[in-house]
Amino acid sequence: MSLLEARGITKRFPGVVALDAVDLRFERGEVHCIVGENGAGKSTLVKVLTGIYRPDEGDLHYDGATPPAIGYVPQELNLFDHMTVAENMFLPLGNGALFRRKALEKAAQPFLKDLKMTCAPDDMVRDISVAEKQLLQIARALASRRSDILILDEPTASLTATEIERLFAIVEELQARGTAIVFITHRLDEVMRLHSVVSVLRNGCVVGNSDGEEVSEAWIVSKMTGKEMDLSTLYRPRTPRGDRVFRVEGLSGDGFEEVSFDLHAGEILGFAGLVGAGRSEVLQTLFGMRKPTTGQAWFDGEPWVFNKPARAISKGVMYLSEERKAHGIFPHMSVRQNVGAGLLRDVARLGVVSDAREAQAAAKIIGDYRVKTASADTKIMNLSGGNQQKVLIGRGLMANPRVMIFDEPTRGIDVNAKDEIYRLMQRVAEDQGIAVVLISSEIEELLKCSNRVLSLYDGRINAEIAAENLSEERLLSSIINTGGAFDATTANREEAHV
Amino acid sequence: MSDGLVNMTQRRGFNLKDGGQIVGVLIAFVVICVVASLVAPQFLTSYNMTIISRDLAFIGIVAIAQGMLLLLGDIDVSIGAIAGLCGIVCTKLLVDAQLDPALAISAGLAVGAIAGAINGTIITMFNLNSLVVTIGMLSVYSGLNLWITKGRTIVGLPKEVTVLGGGTLMGVPVPVYIMAGVFLVILFLTTKTVYGRRLYAVGNSREAAKIIGIHEQRVRITAYAVAGALAGLAGMLLCFRLVSAQASMGQSWLLPSIAAPVIGGIATTGGIGTIWGALLGAAIIAVIGNVIVLGGVDVYLQQVVTGAIVVIAVALDAITRKMGRG
Numbered sequence: 001m002s003l004l005e006a007r008g009i010t011k012r013f014p015g016v017v018a019l020d021a022v023d024l025r026f027e028r029g030e031v032h033c034i035v036g037e038n039g040a041g042k043s044t045l046v047k048v049l050t051g052i053y054r055p056d057e058g059d060l061h062y063d064g065a066t067p068p069a070i071g072y073v074p075q076e077l078n079l080f081d082h083m084t085v086a087e088n089m090f091l092p093l094g095n096g097a098l099f100r101r102k103a104l105e106k107a108a109q110p111f112l113k114d115l116k117m118t119c120a121p122d123d124m125v126r127d128i129s130v131a132e133k134q135l136l137q138i139a140r141a142l143a144s145r146r147s148d149i150l151i152l153d154e155p156t157a158s159l160t161a162t163e164i165e166r167l168f169a170i171v172e173e174l175q176a177r178g179t180a181i182v183f184i185t186h187r188l189d190e191v192m193r194l195h196s197v198v199s200v201l202r203n204g205c206v207v208g209n210s211d212g213e214e215v216s217e218a219w220i221v222s223k224m225t226g227k228e229m230d231l232s233t234l235y236r237p238r239t240p241r242g243d244r245v246f247r248v249e250g251l252s253g254d255g256f257e258e259v260s261f262d263l264h265a266g267e268i269l270g271f272a273g274l275v276g277a278g279r280s281e282v283l284q285t286l287f288g289m290r291k292p293t294t295g296q297a298w299f300d301g302e303p304w305v306f307n308k309p310a311r312a313i314s315k316g317v318m319y320l321s322e323e324r325k326a327h328g329i330f331p332h333m334s335v336r337q338n339v340g341a342g343l344l345r346d347v348a349r350l351g352v353v354s355d356a357r358e359a360q361a362a363a364k365i366i367g368d369y370r371v372k373t374a375s376a377d378t379k380i381m382n383l384s385g386g387n388q389q390k391v392l393i394g395r396g397l398m399a400n401p402r403v404m405i406f407d408e409p410t411r412g413i414d415v416n417a418k419d420e421i422y423r424l425m426q427r428v429a430e431d432q433g434i435a436v437v438l439i440s441s442e443i444e445e446l447l448k449c450s451n452r453v454l455s456l457y458d459g460r461i462n463a464e465i466a467a468e469n470l471s472e473e474r475l476l477s478s479i480i481n482t483g484g485a486f487d488a489t490t491a492n493r494e495e496a497h498v
Numbered sequence: 499m500s501d502g503l504v505n506m507t508q509r510r511g512f513n514l515k516d517g518g519q520i521v522g523v524l525i526a527f528v529v530i531c532v533v534a535s536l537v538a539p540q541f542l543t544s545y546n547m548t549i550i551s552r553d554l555a556f557i558g559i560v561a562i563a564q565g566m567l568l569l570l571g572d573i574d575v576s577i578g579a580i581a582g583l584c585g586i587v588c589t590k591l592l593v594d595a596q597l598d599p600a601l602a603i604s605a606g607l608a609v610g611a612i613a614g615a616i617n618g619t620i621i622t623m624f625n626l627n628s629l630v631v632t633i634g635m636l637s638v639y640s641g642l643n644l645w646i647t648k649g650r651t652i653v654g655l656p657k658e659v660t661v662l663g664g665g666t667l668m669g670v671p672v673p674v675y676i677m678a679g680v681f682l683v684i685l686f687l688t689t690k691t692v693y694g695r696r697l698y699a700v701g702n703s704r705e706a707a708k709i710i711g712i713h714e715q716r717v718r719i720t721a722y723a724v725a726g727a728l729a730g731l732a733g734m735l736l737c738f739r740l741v742s743a744q745a746s747m748g749q750s751w752l753l754p755s756i757a758a759p760v761i762g763g764i765a766t767t768g769g770i771g772t773i774w775g776a777l778l779g780a781a782i783i784a785v786i787g788n789v790i791v792l793g794g795v796d797v798y799l800q801q802v803v804t805g806a807i808v809v810i811a812v813a814l815d816a817i818t819r820k821m822g823r824g
Contacts, residue, residue: 289708310711321709328709330702332769341699342710348692395710 003028003180004049004068004149008058011044011204018044020204021058026149031171031181033191035220036201037443037476042184045201046072046151049182068148068180071141075153077133079125085112085136086121089143111139115170131163138170150174151182156190157276168194186274188217188482200224217482225472235422235449236467237429237436241267245402245435246304248286251295255281256459259295263403263435268425270450271439272479278459279439280322283405287319288312316402320392322411322439324385328392331381335373335391336362338380342395365394369424386417393424397432404428405437410445422449443475457481520774523762527782534785538792546788548671552739554784555673556732558777560751561758562684563728565776566721567628568759569688570701571768574617576632577755579639580726581733581748584610586646588734589743593654603659606734607727613639614726618719643745652743663738673735680728685773687724697721701768754783757808 002025011019019041026032036042047053049060050072062068079088086101086108105121112121115135119128125136134155141147152171156164171181171194183194191198198215200208200223208223242265251259256278263269271279284290286297288309297304299315309319321327330338340347340358347357362376369390373383380388389409396404406425410418426449428434440446446453447470455463455478463478534541560577567574574580588606591597597605617635621628665672688694699707700714707714729748737743760766761782762775786807790800 308711308713309708310713313711319709321705323705326703327705328703330699330706330769332702333698337695337698341695341707341712344692344695351692352690353692353695 002026002061003063004070005061006045006049006058007061009045009048009055009060010057011048011053011055017204019048019055022201022204022206024199024206024209026180026182027197028148028178028180029175030196031175031183031194032197032199033183033185033195034199034201035185035188035191035224037224040201040224041204042201043153044204046153046182046184049149049151069146070149070151071138071147072151073137073141073153073155075155075157077130077137077158079133079136081126082124084122084124085119085128088125088136089121089140108139108143111143114142114173115139116166130158131160131166134159134163135167135170147179149180149182151184153184154186155183156185156187164190186480188220188480191215191220192217221473221477221480221482225476231444231447233419233448235268235426236451237266237268237426239266239430241265241451242433245300246286247298249296251282251285251292251297253281253285253290253292253295256285256456259456259459259461261454261461261464263437265402265435266429266433267451268429268436268438268449270446270453271437271456272443272446272453272475273441273456274479275441277456277479279456280407281459282456283319283407283437283439286312287317287405289319313399316400317405318396318399318401318403319405320389320396320407320409322408324388324392324411329380329388332379334377335366335371335380335383336376338391339365339376339395339398343398346398361398365391365398369394370420384414384417386413386420389413389417389421390424393421397428397434400432401434403435403437405439407439408441409438410440410442418445425449443472443479446470446475447472455479520763520772520778523775523778523782527778527785530782530785530789534789534792538789540792541789544669546792548666548669550784550788551674552671553787554781555671555677556736557751557754557758557784558677558780559680559728559732559735560748560755561762561776561780561783562680562773563725563732564755565759565762565764565771565773566684566688566697567725568756568764568766569697569768569771570718570721571704571766572618572621572628572718572721573756573766574614574632574635574722574725575629575752575756576617576636576639577614577725577729578748578751579636579643580610580613581729581736581751582643582745583613583639583646583733584730585733585737585747586643586652586743586745589652589655589737590646592656592659593652599656599659603734606730610730610733611723611727614729615719615723617726618722621722622715622718640745640749643747647743647745649745653741655738655741659738660741661738663735663740673739676731676735680731681773681777684724684728688773693717693720698769701770703769753804753808754780757804757811758783761808761811 004026006022006024009019009022010017022045034042034045044053048055050070080091086105089108089111090104108121112119115138117132117135117139119132125133138150141150155167159167175181185191195215197211198208198220199206200220202224244262245265246263249260259282271283273279281290285292285306288307288311292306305311330341333341336358339362340353343361347354347361359376365371366373366376371387371390373387380391383391409421413421425436425438429436438446438449450470451467453465453470453475454461455465455475462481465474465478540546560581563577564574584606587609588602591602591605592599617632620626621631662672667675688697696707696712696717699712700717704714733748736747758779759771759776760779762771762777762779764771764775787804790803795803
């Protein structure tokens with residue numbers, strides 16, 4: 001018997017099978033790495049293990065008399081900044097009526113020592129480093145439940161190389177003491193460094209499970225890919241690309257460094273990378289939402305002034321945010337007013353909005369892009385995600401842009417609406433010669449739509465892949481930055497610049 | 499109280515453009531008036547109507563000013579003090595400097611606009627919480643009022659201006675006409691102009707507004723300035739009505755200025771409601787205030803009753819909104 005064993009775990013959500021008959025075993029003193037793309041089912045698995053979700057089929061078995069205590073350390077920092085280290089570790093403080101600071105701080109000491117943390121129990125969390133915060137989350141998981149199993153969800157995302165080493169040393173020590181570690185990560189070098197067991201998830205299934213010798217980066221990548229992708233219909237613009245619109249040289253800012261690329265009229269340029277790799281940040285900087293630290297750009301050969309979105313828009317650069325609900329629509333305004341708000345110059349005269357013109361513009365968008373809405377006067381929040389997106393895209397296109405930046409344009413949109421949005425991007429690139437930038441976390445989407453893909457890793461471009469070299473494996477390798485991709489990088493960039 | 503009815507009316511084909519959301523508030527207003535006339539026979543007399551409408555004129559103007567800010571998701575709790583400041587400055591100019599009334603009133607409006615713009619600039623430039631900043635500014639402006647007046651009442655306003663506050667035209671108090679004018683102008687501004695669209699856009703989502711190139715700072719500072727000027731107008735009219743100026747003027751307007759738009763369906767989170775709501779909310783408050791007096795409620799209890807009604811109205815609004823969603 002294992003410490004914890006999942007047998008035939010199936011979890012369904014409307015329209016998707018998130019986990020499909022998953023069998024996994026977790027043993028004492030073992031580091032179990034779980035890898036998989038976005039949407040492979042990793043977080044659903046964690047939620048089943050920790051009891052947040054009840055599986056539709058299958059169950060969990062354990063060898064002890066009581067279920068093992070599971071500590072979960074989430075990816076995001078989830079601490080009370082304005083409370084002390086000790087308070088953070090022991091909240092919600094059990095049932096005692098009185099709060100005894102000294103006792104709490106004394107109890108915190110051994111955990112801090114175990115994790116080789118340098119902060120004191122009475123330090124304010126806001127004053128300690130990001131790495132220490134990360135460790136504090138682990139300490140909390142250990143302190144509050146004396147966990148037999150510790151689940152670490154991408155714990156290294158915000159750590160430097162030396163801090164990662166420290167974390168690994170701690171993981172190994174916990175392992176030696178018999179704790180079962182579940183290590184979820186995107187980074188294959190960490191898997192290679194740590195693993196005793198690797199499980200690869202794909203589409204809710206365990207497609208690879210090994211504790212053996214055959215585990216290599218290549219083995220993992222081969223297991224992660226091979227998802228049935230329907231690449232029979234491509235949406236890459238077929239017309240030859242036009243003149244260079246943007247030239248970006250050595251652009252650096254918060255979250256990215258030394259980014260250089262060209263953008264041409266009539267092409268779709270894909271931006272690939274893990275969440276947090278700096279893709280949105282690069283394009284938002286170009287658009288004027290963020291300030292660059294160094295670097296230059298040229299638009300039509302003229303030096304580009306990094307200023308405010310209003311200026312970028314006046315030059316014909318449009319940006320569609322990945323946060324459609326928060327940063328895209330005006331939820332309580334009608335479809336017509338949402339259209340009008342973005343086209344005020346066109347629908348107003350002498351500062352007065354013409355209802356007729358606004359209605360005309362809205363009707364055109366609803367007709368051209370087949371927006372499903374009861375009427376133009378329906379509040380936009382009552383439309384489906386895909387239809388909201390079509391309204392926003394239509395509004396952007398009505399202003400005759402030169403550059404359209406689509407940031408995760410199909411997030412939260414159903415499959416059919418996705419194809420419509422791909423077709424739309426293709427059409428505007430082909431027919432209107434608009435330079436399209438597509439930021440996406442979905443490999444399939446990038447493969448289907450891009451003429452060229454730039455991949456970012458840790459804020460730097462690590463590969464530029466031309467259409468003829470685009471393959472799932474190539475793209476995935478560059479996104480998770482396996483050794484092979486680095487070599488390909490230089491070669492590719494040479495090719496692309498010829 | 500408004501939104502539940504909004505949903506019902508929308509299902510029958512009304513929408514925001516038709517002012518359908520206001521129907522609920524309108525019904526509430528009518529019900530309150532009917533009840534009032536049954537409870538207090540004096541309610542429907544023309545003398546009483548004059549009293550209510552004059553109250554409404556002042557509350558209405560500050561409610562419209564605050565309503566604009568609430569539509570943005572902003573708030574200015576110092577507009578009562580700004581009103582007092584403008585009234586005092588204008589009165590001083592008329593009495594001490596013997597300035598031409600048109601010039602003195604213009605100066606009063608300018609003081610209000612500047613005071614509002616200062617609030618707006620501090621809030622937007624440093625990205626501060628508007629409630630906290632304007633609580634501070636409330637103290638600043640009321641302090642100025644005390645300092646300028648030295649706590650004394652300024653008297654001696656000329657007839658040309660006191661008629662604006664105390665006179666009637668065809669039986670209706672002059673301030674009511676002025677309030678109606680303000681209402682029409684601001685209604686037009688918020689629903690028909692480019693500025694109005696930007697105002698609603700920023701109120702709905704500051705980020706989305708920035709992304710389509712709206713200078714949200716400018717939009718917000720402008721609204722604060724306009725609200726300040728309107729408060730100033732109300733403050734000056736009050737001086738003209740009282741034929742004097744004193745430091746405490748406008749202090750009692752804080753509660754109605756916020757309560758009226760909220761009762762009228764303007765959400766404090768921004769982007770929802772119309773200026774119609776501010777007007778009708780102000781009317782409801784004026785009527786309730788009047789009924790309390792007519793009904794013989796102890797003077798010292800009146801505040802308790804008004805406050806409680808406001809809290810109940812806000813809670814009802816939240817509950818119906820939640821039910822509408824579910």
